Amino acid sequence: MTLNPEQLLTFSPLHRLQWEEVQQKTVILYPEGMVELNQSSAEILKLCDGTRHLAQLVQELETTFETSGLTADITAFLEVALDNGWITQN
């Protein structure tokens, strides 16, 4: 599956994104499984709430972290996320 830059990004309703206090990490929970996220992946996924497409998401993160040139990294991660079913488009 390839990412469509025109379409909105939504975190999958079949997964749950949650902060775990004991591990001090954000995790993705799904049937009988769990993925631990690093901080940047967690920040990206939190913005996948069905209101932004790729460019908007990149821009927002670049503003928050006062940096630029994140497009390639974010796109690569979102493709992994899409492949794993963590996010959906349309």
Place this chain on the structure above:
Amino acid sequence: MAGLLKTNTPPRWLLAELTYACPLQCPYCSNPLDYTKYKSELSTDDWKRVLTEARKMGAVQLGFSGGEPLTRPDLVELVQHARDLGYYSNLITSGYGLTEEKIMQLKTAGLDHIQVSIQASSQELNDHIAGTASFEHKQNVARLVKKHGYPMVLCVVIHRENIHQMPEILAMAEALGADYLELANTQYYGWAHLNRDLLLPTKEQFETAEAIAQAYKEKVAGKMKIYYVVPDFYENRPKACMNGWATTFLTIAPDGVALPCHSARDLPNFDCPNVNDFSVSDIWHDSKAFNFFRGFEWMQEPCRSCDEKEKDFGGCRCQAYLLTGDASATDPVCSKSPQHYVVDELIATARTSALSSNEKPLVFRNSKNAGRRLSD
């Protein structure tokens, strides 16, 4: 010593076996052969306390299983409590007795996912293996689970009686719209150990079925995830059982006995602590049972000096015990085990049984057979 042990990793996965009661009679059931001996069940408040304590330690995945967890009248209440604590809760059910109303109540209470087991792709075989007419109902439950927005996981336990249905099982799962299909090759503990000669497929059957499942995986990529749980009898290395003893998994049996693995109750002279007597934290960190096979100190040769021990932890303790009589032995599935011949022999015995025309019948999991086993 107790102080030092606090560096243990915390439990991540809590399996709450709410009850041994079950309307089905699967001949591969992982419940103990003498399950009727354990009549007492934890109260609602005890379960709530256990969930609270384990969550505080870091457990996040929670499985409600049994037996059939739906037979507990307080299931919805426990699900609600789990949701309040932030667990991701999985209901592991035969689907028997699950109504649309219950599915909706559980959803409101915060249940995350329902795993429905189906025994085969045809009514006749399903009802035979389950020991109960349940095929139509299970299919219906699977559809309702989906309808109410749960991720739908179908679980089919694979063995010699149904392995030939692999193509039909895959097609059935796809037609039902499963998000995940778990093809769980039988693990030979409990009742499955007893029925092994009748359940263990031949190597050819395994290989054919696996090739079909792997090909299908590609066909449905992006739509349905297929988990293929490999049987380790045909491998050269054992499975990394439980991700290492008492590192990740915690099982609580219906009567409150805490187990590092759901079969550990069958290990001899293995005094497993009960949550009625100790806190979950004390059990996890300080009990003898949970520390018994932690780390590598307990190992014998060839595991002790093996450079693969951090990969598979010497295999499964319950399998080592069931097949060699010694729970600290190298899992005999490993080709380095001096007792590996035991596995070759049991494969040969099952094969002979498969080819013979008068196999003994399966022993179904029910109270009559449990009672009979006890008086043997």
